[in-house]
Amino acid sequence: MQDTTAFLAADPAGNIFEVADLDVYYDKFQALKKVTIDIPANEVTAFIGPSGCGKSTLLRCFNRMNDLIEGCRIDGTIRMEGTDIYDRQTDVVKLRTEVGMVFQAPNPFPMSIFDNVAYGLRCQGIRDMKILRRVVEESLKKAALWEEAKDHLHRNALKLSGGQQQRLCIARAIALEPKVILMDEPTSALDPIATAHIEDLIEDLKKQYTIIIVTHSMSQAARISDKTAFFLLGDLVEVGETSEVFHVPRDTRTEDYISGKFG
Amino acid sequence: MKTLPIRTSYLRRKKIIDLAARAIFLLAGLIAAAMIVLIFVFVAGRGIQVFLPGYANAQNLGEFLTGMRWRPDLSPPVYSVLFIVINTVITAFGAAVLAFPVSVMTALFIVKVAPKSLRLFFTTVVEILAAIPSVVYGVFAAGSITRLVSGLAAAFGYTTYGGSSMLAVILLLAIMIFPTITSLAIVSIASVDRNLELGSLALGASQMETNFKVVLSAAKSGIFAGLILGLGRAFGEATAVSMVAGNKMFGPTFNLFDTTRTLTTTMLSGLSETAGVDYDIRFSIGVVLMIVILITNLLIRYVKKHIGGVTNE
Amino acid sequence: MSSRRKFADAVRTAVTWLSTSISVFVLAAIFVFVFSRGWKTLNWEILTSDYHPKNIMANVVDGEPGQFARPDDLPADAVFSERYGFALTDAVDHQKEKQMVLTYIADDSPLTAAVNAASGPTRGDPITITEDVQIQRIDYMSIERGRKSPAGFMGSQQTAAETIERLEADGESLIGFYYQSAGGGMMGSLLATLMLIGLTLAIALPLGVSAAVYLHELAPKNRVTAILRSLIEMLSGVPSIVFGLMGMTLLFSVTALFGITTQSILLGAMTLAVILFPVIIRQTEEALLVVPDGLRMASLSLGSSRTQMIFRVILPNAVPGILTATLLSISRVIGESAALIYTMGVAINDKPEIGRGGTTLAVQIWTVMTGEQPNFELATAISIVILIIVLILNVSVKLVSARLNRKWRT
Structure with missing residues (x-):
């Protein structure tokens, strides 16, 4: 396993996550092996690699959604702005309001558009309609869905197209003012036009949020990410500036993957 | 922030x-x-x-389990269930023997033979039969079935006690468990892998031959489950049976036209007090009933395992 | 194919047709029997009146005779009083006992204004004498004797004709009527059934849905949970009469905590709730299964607690399943008899209360059929009511299930 310390961000104060020696097991199977990586703030970091390499597993660690999987065990630490998020004292619910998630298949609730975006807020006890309306509008605007949705806020979200639903899910996550947005292959279920919309959106969003995106599409990673991390069979093989990883990869495995020899 | x-x-x-x-x-x-x-x-x-020493009118367990009389009217009263168990088993299995073939054939008809437009009608018939409460079946039995039995008895030269008889109970139970067995058989037959059918047809068998030789065997597991459920219902049915059984005080009854007594009718007869031996003994019968159901279940599962056949699991 | 095989095939097909015809025939026979015996008995009176007849003593306010014309539509066997404007008919009840029924009251007859003459707190209260009551005695001022005299069949065994004749000839004025309100109704049982349904659902639904939520959403997927599930499934193999026994031992002590010392609707409701557990839990779990997992992930990733997820996202989407469970439960409650015979008793109660026993419609059938003389008329009439309700419920279940399946297909 390669020593990745050389690839850590030059300025450690700008990291939002610091992962150190992370092992993740699903029962007896080890999905991640001694992963050490820093995620810089306000940048787009892409995780790439073939199926089953562990990239989604790592993503799910950041908001502790892995806790929901039976038999999942963690060794090592993940620090968010200095605090270990796997510490016993950690309020998982609060963590999830700081670290939002967008899933591969859009999963809006069978409720109105308004209620979808307001859901997270209501779960945190915010009931004032003035505040809710303001936040819903801001979030939909940031997710580039406001113009299309503003006259139909009470229509059922399931009636939106796939791309619109995914933007709704982004708006829903943004509504909680998270610091980080995790995206697990957010465009793999969408058509090319919708995909392009989301990619533009990600470009905008990174000014305000840190984005970690898992993607199967190398071209997508090359297009939108600042940093790229390549995983293979549970190992973090290489991580660095996207342009370097794609044009002058240091590891032969990385080179093979990028040139399409496997995956 | x-x-x-x-x-x-x-x-x-x-x-x-x-x-x-x-x-x-x-x-x-x-x-x-x-x-x-x-x-x-x-x-x-x-x-x-009831059988423990220290109980007011403690009964003898041996007598309870092996005797052939149920005489609460005597003093001291005599409570024995063996003949009642035999009656219960005879009537329940008798009902199953009647109902099982009709149920399976009806299920086969509904799934495979009936024209598609009529399928809903026949399924609804079965569902309605399943939804009719026991007391209504009891009224029907007391009004119609007993008359049928009296007529039949007269034709054969027997007399009946107003039609209340073992035959009436068996007919009634058969009707009541029919929808239970049929519904499960329908589900089971409908889920038989189409490929099995196609294989048989491709070998030159007709649809009906396939139905009988392949489909029914493949659906065996579910059909037997239906039989177990149906028998359970036959054992446990109380109010309807009470209206046509007659509650004979001794036995067992082997004559179709004679009155009979089952475990459940005994539990419902002469309910006057809520304490004392006469009341508590019903709990003892309840235990016997549960044991009979359990043993029957195990027996049928054993039989099913040794018949073999294709499973759908 | 050989003709022998063709014959065998024809026989097989014929056997299936025959079996199905038998079942259709049986269903038809049941309906024909129930409706033919019960339809004529079933009327608004029976639905709304008590089972136990009430004895009523009513005095007319103004018993002066007048002039009344016999209405054309009065049946020939009704004897009409031209001076007092009412008609009596001889009749026979289902136990073959003689009765005299008040079959007609003219709009301006003295009978229309009467007061309660029975001693007690309601004495003097205005009372309405209605048609179809059974007359026991009519008091009138006798011209011949110069004092109050009785007519009617209590004591003197007069027929309708004789009674009216006496009143026309000898009656200076009417004083009062002693009669029995028609009993033989099912109102009490109807009320008891409704109360039982409400109470049972109130106990069974929260418990059952909660248990299903626990098993599906919160329980770890290990052997212990599997064992819990089988324990609950085992309940469906127990005959309902055994539940009645359990009710009288275990649950009876619980109702005693409420101060109830006899069989009661509450006890019946608790017993039925236990019977319904497997049904409700199974239906609810099926409804929970249909909710896509993605919604759970979405909710939790937005910082909801598990409970918020359950109440805000999952349960609202499980409503059709829970509705189905409710309808099936109501159907079961209406049809149940053995367990209630033990826990609610068999005494027909015209004024049911939660803390007292009574009969539901089904148990009333049992009671009137196992008396001295089985009352087929009333039993079949009640059966019609039950059958109609159960049919409606089953159709509703089908409609709700269809909607449940459609929802997730869009």
């Missing part, structure tokens, strides 16, 4: 509510699961109590 007014007091309350709600859900789950155990403990407890 956050502008949202999230109150920590709300968050604290939310956590407490979450823990409390989860505890309540868990409690509900445990209560529901505990019920079967409690039923067993309390019913068996009170039923066994």
